Amino acid sequence: MTSNPPKAIVVGAGPAGCLSAISLANLGWDVTIFERRRDLREPALQNAANGFSETFRQRSINLTLSARGFAAIWAIDSSIVEPLLKQAVPLQGRISLYCIGRDPLSAILVDKAASKDNVDVHFLHKVETIDFDKNTLHVENTVSGEKLDVKFDLCIGADGSHSVIRRHLLAATRMEYSQQYLSHEYIQIKIPYGLDPAGNPVSLLPANYLHVWPRGDSTLVAMANKDKSFNTAIFAPRSVFSGMESPEDLLPWFQSDFPDFMSVLGKEKLLAELRRNPRSQLIITKANPYHKGAAVILGDAAHSMVPFDGQGLNSSLEDVRILSILLRRAQQASAGPSHFGHNAAAVSRVLEQFSENRHDDVTAMSDLSMNSHYNLRRGFATFGYVIKKYIDKILYAGSAKGAGKLTLSDLKENIYGPPPSGWMPLYNMVSFRADISYATAKKKAASQDRLMDRAGMAIGLLAVGYALRVLFL
Ligand SMILES: Cc1cc2nc3c(=O)[nH]c(=O)nc-3n(C[C@H](O)[C@H](O)[C@H](O)COP(=O)(O)OP(=O)(O)OC[C@H]3O[C@@H](n4cnc5c(N)ncnc54)[C@H](O)[C@@H]3O)c2cc1C
Known part of the structure; x- marks a missing residue:
């Protein structure tokens, strides 16, 4: 254990936040995570029928985890890889590509972070503002209404596409920032597993594949779950959805454009899914730099990209690997974590290196994802x-x-x-x-x-x- 360890606050217990916390804890920091949502591992939140938690259900899309993401996780803490592989489905024909639900992934990472002596996780705590001069976060306990002022030596904003830390950085630095909503929206649809004559669960689509139905402007993507069900998402331009406000309005369109999908799911189940899951937006954000003083953003907070190359999560995990390397090098060059972490100028220099190192790469990936959006819709054919x-x-x-x-x-x-x-x-x-x-x-x-x-x-x-x-x- 480090004596007088420096204090890091991580905002957001998503994949990037949890992996950041694990990485900092392994580097000898005392870490506190604030997450505005409930703990998705709470039993009351688990929906036994589909394995999704209530709070996360509307965003429970499956994610592809590629060798890039695995390498990042392995580099931070190799003990996480085995439980992940147990929950992930290997995708055939796509070497080293796995598909995993957002909830199981987050649960494994939260579990790992929370198991560390030097990590505290506070759910239902919303970070409201950050003071870059005083290195202080203002946090609200959303259950009791209590307001807290929390000091930090390093703050990692891993608070997703609508990051509050990014919003404050934007006001406090000469940040270049752009935000674009894609003309396409998406709806999540779950295909449950079927039952064989013996009552065992069976996949209704060929298992272990990434299924894609490209239809010009619209695309349907299905990814397998461990329990033989599938999580699918239909991506279509807003203009296609407009005029089809009720789930019933959408049925003829599904029937004409995705008849085979309809035959697998059936009209009633499709209607139930459409009633349950709202249309969601896809946002692209680009920012530069990612830091000010002792605070930095990473993951979707720094770069939200369209999901058509499956690299949003993978690039977010890679952010953590790279920041971890830069921090470790600086700690080794300074006399350990306490000496380094309490030196605000030294911490700031590392975050500056992170911004410089990362910006061109994630921007390149964001641009490539937009190309893939085009190819996925039309070019493949x-x-x-x-x-x-x-x-x-x-x-x-x-x-x-x-x-x-x-x-x-x-x-x-x-x-x-x-x-x-x-x-x-x-x-x-x-x-x-x-x-x-x-x-x-x-x-x-x-x-x-x-x-x-x-x-x-x-x-x-x-x-x-x-x-x-x-x-x-
Ligand atoms: C439809 C879709 C499909 C995708 N498919 C893939 C894929 O196949 N492969 C892939 O690599 N990526 C994919 N992605 C992208 C991937 O989901 C994201 O890149 C990834 O989740 C980013 O992780 P994160 O931890 O940075 O942010 P998030 O997962 O968004 O986590 C942010 C966390 O911060 C919390 N938070 C926010 N504000 C506050 C606050 N003020 N105080 C406290 N907590 C706060 C949130 O509650 C949340 O838990 C997809 C995205 C979408 C939308």
């Missing part, structure tokens, strides 16, 4: 896209894949590895190579694309030349 992906695969197969790759242990100490050599599809770099930054992946994929376009053009010109020669000579 185009001939050009299919051909390009095929060539991508062939070139990758002939490439030296592992050259220069960092091991998991390396990723505890190193932010990224050397630039990758050989040919590598963008998807592999983004999801499965935690040693490659998003910005590097985006740049390399763009240069590979240009090469492919040039090669395609050269082949086209040769073909035209040959045809002319045959016709006229």
